[in-house]
Amino acid sequence: MAFQLLTRTATFLATLAVASVLVFAFMTVLPGSPAQVVLGVSASEEAVAQMEADFGLDRPLPEQYWDWVSGLPSGDFGTSYVTGAEIGPQIVDRSLVTLWLVGAGMLVALVIALPLGTLAAVKHRRPSGTVLAGISQVGIAVPSFLAGIILISVFSVTLGWFPAGGWTTPASDPVAFLQGLVLPALALGLVQGSVLSRYVRSTVLNVQREDFIRTARSKGLRSWQAMVHHGLRNAAIPIVTVLGLQLSVLLVGAVVVERVFVIPGLGSLLIDGVRNRDLLLVQGVVMVLVLAILAINWLVDVLYTVLDPRLRATA
């Protein structure tokens, strides 16, 4: 098992390195030098050259790349060409906000999907099971930004229960923080919860029919005991795959939802960066998003080997 962990981690790091080259290369192949982009088309050649010299943009690309990438592990994303501010601290602050959002969204999705999916599976021969399956079908069809707008108009504008947007840090006011988190988390989680509940349903149905569940019952376990002691871990294997995919989807969804709810997360930072032509900032945010998605995949791989002994190398 240690061997698998090692190879998976090595693969993760190698992919991350390749991704960093790609992100860097993509930003440099964009037409015009970064200085030109920042200063605008009307800027004089001298001004552009001066800025390129100031920021070291006249150096060979490999050197620039190394300069950028070697700072990343310590959180040094460079200095913005536009604002002159350090990019690292901004990314860290914004990442925390997005992390809260994605985490809460995932929690909403799980809280919806695990009971709903299990119930739909257990009652799949009854009308209630069909109704439950139908509800999730509706949920899937609603995109998260639409869910966000509907939630705002109902729970914020009409009922006034939750703020329509904005962000309070948990440290400054925990209650306001939670209140502000509810609607965006629902907007993100409801849709993913619907998708997930269908996977949970089919997974639980499949596991229920497994021979080893019948064996467990033949040993004297009640149906639910067989499901808890033998079914859960087996069901977790396919569900973890979907959860990994969903976390990546949630991360992208967060970019949109942050927009709808005016939340200062990574998504807003990315959009600000694009609007301000702050290439180094955009490069940094994209790199963090790529890192997050690769990290999720790595985690899924690791969880597999923990959950499923068949994937472990036999000595």
Place this chain on the structure above:
Amino acid sequence: MSDPVTARTPADVTVGGAAVDGAPGDDHRLVVEDLSVRAGRLGLVHDVSFRLGRGERVGLIGESGSGKSLTALAVMGLLPEGLSASGSVRVSSVDHDLVGASDARLADLRGRVLSMVFQEPMTALNPVMRVGDQVAEVMEVHDLASGRDARRRAVELLAQVRMRDPDGVARRYPHQLSGGQRQRVMLAIALANEPDVLVCDEPTTALDVTVQAQMLDLVVRGAAERDAALLFITHDLAVVATVCERVLVMYGGHIVEAGPTRRVFTAPRHPYTRGLVRASDLGALGVDGTDGSLRRPLPTIPGTVPPAGAFPSGCVFRNRCERADEACEVEPPWDGLPGDGAACVHPYDPEDTAAPGDTAASEPGGVT
């Protein structure tokens, strides 16, 4: 009708110390009466009745699709969703009927009073749980051992089913074991709590021929050491001939013939049984009285087993039977004693053996 077979060889009636279907109050471990299984309106198993005595080994044979597995699952209370059982299943140590009992009550009996080994060893064990834990669990769930004690007993049981390095095997996962080893793990689980009744549903069918004999031997020994009644399902008549004292023949969800193994295999009365015996290579064992060295092509039963619901009315074997006539259009009554007879209007004469030759066949019942 008189019963010359039992009259002639009374020894056959009381094999294994249990009377063949004697009066109630005898030492019966399992009494099944009018057991039926249906899927909605579709009947799959019809009014099956049989009894297993203490330490008795009874075979349940029939082609695939005859209802053998469903009968076993109905006895265990483990029918798949959508199927329901009616009739009566009783075990000697329990004062209530198992059919219709709550899942909690049945769960208390399963793995303790009644155990089962399934046909498919590759999928029957939990792939993500260590083998030793899966054996220990059957003792823990019934509070018969726990923790280290259960773990230690699990290793002992694995040793009893001749697992080499039982300590190591206990720590392994099912995918690290061969099919034969997994089936022995299943047997260890089934025997752990000294059950009254052991049901084995084709336990060797999925196994390599080289390990089948060992598995059979372990099943027979395991049951004998615990004085458990054994219901052994197979479609291999040679296996029944070596393992079982009595045999039940099933077709179309009905028991069409029952009796002591030697009588059934040497002088089958039901045309279906006769077809099975002729299609088997029992000759190789000398059970049907022929010299095993003379191998001839085996005549198969004409036609195939219809899917459930497509059996003819009256006698279910009517469309494949060489003796069928109008009299067979009503369900044939049982002919003979409850535990030794056949459900047929035109049964073969007991003197008319399945194959010509010496009817004094080798004694069935021993593996070794």
